Amino acid sequence: MDEVILRFLWIYTWFVLIATIGLGLYGIAVKPNMLKKIISLTILGDTANVFMIYVGYRAVYPIKPPVLWTMNPSKEVLENFASQITDPVPPALVITAIVINMAITILITFLAIQAYRLYGTLDSRKISKLRG
Amino acid sequence: MIPILHLSLISIVLTLGMVFAYLAISERDLLKAIVYSAGQAAMYVIAFYLLMAPDIVLAYAAVGVGVYSAVMIIAVKKTERYEKP
Amino acid sequence: MSKKNLVITSITLTSIVLGLIISLGVLGPIPLTSIRPLGLFYALFMANRNITIEVFPLIVNPGNFWAASTEAITAILWDYRGLDTLFETSVFFFAIIGSIALFRFTEKEEHEIRKKTHENHASEGKYLGLSLITKTITKIILFTIIVVSAAIALHGQLTPGGGFQGGSAFAVAPLLAIAALSRFYLDDIGFKKNTMLLLRTMGLLIIALLAIIPVVAGIGSWQAYIMQNQPKEWAIIQLFPPKGLGVLLGSLVYYNIAELLAVGAGFTIIFILLSIPEEFYKKIIEKEGVEHG
Known part of the structure; x- marks a missing residue:
């Protein structure tokens, strides 16, 4: 019974995450306002990050972050440690992804502000019709 | 039993995050949309904590809730508040 | 408005197909209970200078992979x-x-x-x-x-x-x-x-x-x-x-x-x-x- 509930929750969470990614894609593709597109982009990027962390999660108890509690570990400590931790590789990839995502988001926000200064609008349909 | 509790908490938090994301994308007032987006970021911070990634919590709490919202609010102030249909 | 509907339909279809593929177990057993070998390698050798571990029999000198960090x-x-x-x-x-x-x-x-x-x-x-x-x-x-x-x-x-x-x-x-x-x-x-x-x-x-x-x-x-x-x-x-x-x-x-x-x-x-x-x-x-x- 426990196995079935765990499996259901696991698959349900996958569907929720993928639906959020779909929402982000919808916002980027359909909404005309530039700032709305940027908000959708941040939602898409953050959900992709949660997705990656979720791949490294383990359904065991006790579960701990991959931080060792001693500087000179013995063999028993290491075996105990290996049985309790989450995967350290996805967080290491995500931590840079967050900072780079934010740098890129800030750059496009600046570009949107500059576009508003020059053209007086944030509507991507109007900007795409401008010539010269 | 405890992994089930843990996973159900994670699924609840991520579902709330999805609801906030829907509200943020469907809202026409950009300031409200930014607030909903910050709510979604707060939900994801809790999700990262439950998924045992304390490093991500430290970075994302400041970035997702603070910096994103601040930059977008200043951008809205410099441009226009309402999204035209 | 047919273009907008097309976008919505394609996104929905992609989401459902992706969810089904993942729930069939493409990303490993569901739910995951064991840790992946690469993550285990990093976690075991980052603070370990002298203990050889049976899981990685090829590594005889663990000091080579030491990273002077507990995190x-x-x-x-x-x-x-x-x-x-x-x-x-x-x-x-x-x-x-x-x-x-x-x-x-x-x-x-x-x-x-x-x-x-x-x-x-x-x-x-x-x-x-x-x-x-x-x-x-x-x-x-x-x-x-x-x-x-x-x-x-x-x-x-x-x-x-x-x-x-x-x-x-x-x-x-x-x-x-x-x-x-x-x-x-x-x-x-x-x-x-x-x-x-x-x-x-x-x-x-x-x-x-x-x-x-x-x-x-x-x-x-x-x-x-x-x-x-x-x-x-x-x-x-x-x-x-x-x-x-x-x-x-x-x-x-x-x-x-x-x-x-x-x-x-x-x-x-x-x-x-x-x-x-x-x-x-x-x-x-x-x-x-x-x-x-």
Whole structure:
């Protein structure tokens, strides 16, 4: 019974995450306002990050972050440690992804502000019709 | 039993995050949309904590809730508040 | 509106197909109970100098993979994939260079806008920023934020935290200062745009130098490697002491400090640029338009 509930929750969470990614894609593709597109982009990027962390999660108890509690570990400590931790590789990839995502988001926000200064609008349909 | 509790908490938090994301994308007032987006970021911070990634919590709490919202609010102030249909 | 419906339908279909594929078990058994071998490798060898583990029978000398860190994520970031992180930091660097290029102004123009703002406020009988109580409390909080971010960065190799996390926490400080104390306060305490540019260039340069120093020191002996962070067992040149002040040091702590400088100063520049009023930029654009026809 426990196995079935765990499996259901696991698959349900996958569907929720993928639906959020779909929402982000919808916002980027359909909404005309530039700032709305940027908000959708941040939602898409953050959900992709949660997705990656979720791949490294383990359904065991006790579960701990991959931080060792001693500087000179013995063999028993290491075996105990290996049985309790989450995967350290996805967080290491995500931590840079967050900072780079934010740098890129800030750059496009600046570009949107500059576009508003020059053209007086944030509507991507109007900007795409401008010539010269 | 405890992994089930843990996973159900994670699924609840991520579902709330999805609801906030829907509200943020469907809202026409950009300031409200930014607030909903910050709510979604707060939900994801809790999700990262439950998924045992304390490093991500430290970075994302400041970035997702603070910096994103601040930059977008200043951008809205410099441009226009309402999204035209 | 058929185009919009097409987009919605395709996104929905893709989501359902992706969800079904993942729930069938493409990303491993569901739900995952064992840890992946790569993650296990990093977690077991980052602080382990002398214990051989049966799970990895091919590794007879674990000291070769030692990273002088008790935290796996910082160890992976700055040791196992250090060059990757160096280049990611440079992406951050160039994104902010792009922002500065868009919002450009000279020091003379900045001085003018400062004088004008002060005159406007004086003529209306107003003060810059919020009330005195708020200002004093904000100054205390600013100090606390800076201390906390430095602590997060300096403890990066021992507890959760590191350069990126410390820098992100630091980013709240200039934001708070601009909101409560006006943006001239940042100028007055020395957080000028050019100083911050210098600081973050320095951060990136320190990271690059720390990566190259072992190679330079090892010319002739051929026993050093680029970004050879920790004093590995087989290396003759061992530059960074593994222990000091009673804790593990290695080279991770220097990388974290440099990263804190780069990220924190980069954010400060962004908020300084964003806090300048819009009329000022409009004037500059008009002037440039006249000059270039």
